[in-house]
Amino acid sequence: MHISTIIASTLFTATVFGHGNITSPPARQPGPAMAKVCGAAAVSAIMADGTGPLEGIQSNGSPQCNIGLCKGAQFADNKALVQKYAPGQVVQMTAVLPIPHEGPCNISVVNTKTNTIMETMLVFDSYADENLAVLPPNNTNFAVTMPTDLGTACSVAGACVMQWFWFGTAAQQTYENCVDFVM
Numbered sequence: 293m294h295i296s297t298i299i300a301s302t303l304f305t306a307t308v309f310g311h312g313n314i315t316s317p318p319a320r321q322p323g324p325a326m327a328k329v330c331g332a333a334a335v336s337a338i339m340a341d342g343t344g345p346l347e348g349i350q351s352n353g354s355p356q357c358n359i360g361l362c363k364g365a366q367f368a369d370n371k372a373l374v375q376k377y378a379p380g381q382v383v384q385m386t387a388v389l390p391i392p393h394e395g396p397c398n399i400s401v402v403n404t405k406t407n408t409i410m411e412t413m414l415v416f417d418s419y420a421d422e423n424l425a426v427l428p429p430n431n432t433n434f435a436v437t438m439p440t441d442l443g444t445a446c447s448v449a450g451a452c453v454m455q456w457f458w459f460g461t462a463a464q465q466t467y468e469n470c471v472d473f474v475m
């Protein structure tokens with residue numbers, strides 16, 4: 293292939309096709325607060341393709357910006373999207389996977405202050421396997437049971453998110469979405 297064709301098709305792939313994201317419950321979106329923290333380019337990258345990997349999002353290098361936490365999306369831009377759950381509640385989730393990349397996936401409650409997992413509710417050892425003729429229905433439609441032992445740790449909006457995390461092993465690409473919730 294001619295080099296310019298390779299570059300053109302790479303660009304085409306990067307800008308036109310998405311890979312995957314959470315469609316329900318509503319997940320954090322980029323906005324003005326994220327632009328302030330991470331830079332306008334990071335916001336533009338997500339606006340151009342909300343299903344792209346973290347590796348395609350350029351941070352402005354500010355220590356306040358962590359693309360690895362919720363793709364850099366900030367609570368301040370998402371106050372209207374906070375879900376309310378009860379301990380033990382079963383929450384139905386849906387995802388789209390336009391371009392699957394086989395690898396592990398999990399859904400966890402993450403402490404946003406420390407960026408640490410408090411509890412992992414669901415684990416797929418092998419998710420989004422592009423070698424399968426059809427993806428298992430549970431890749432795009434699944435349920436998680438909210439933890440019962442978090443006490444008041446998630447009682448204030450913004451303190452905790454439900455994180456969908458997927459890593460395409462061969463692709464070396466990370467996908468992430470965060471659902472803000474109180475419990």
Ligand SMILES: *[C@@H]1O[C@H](CO)[C@@H](O)[C@H](O)[C@H]1NC(C)=O
Binds near residue numbers: 319
């Ligand atoms: C998922 O990607 C679509 C297409 O880019 C975008 O419209 C939507 O806002 C994204 N959703 C999330 C939660 O990122």
Ligand SMILES: *[C@@H]1O[C@H](CO)[C@@H](O)[C@H](O)[C@H]1NC(C)=O
Binds near residue numbers: 397398412
């Ligand atoms: C879940 O995903 C996280 C990334 O946020 C990873 O560090 C962790 O090892 C995964 N846990 C399991 C049990 O798969």
Ligand SMILES: *[C@@H]1O[C@H](CO)[C@@H](O)[C@H](O)[C@H]1NC(C)=O
Binds near residue numbers: 416428429430431
């Ligand atoms: C998803 O479905 C597949 C195929 O039925 C099954 O092997 C796998 O264990 C399921 N994974 C989860 C996390 O429920």
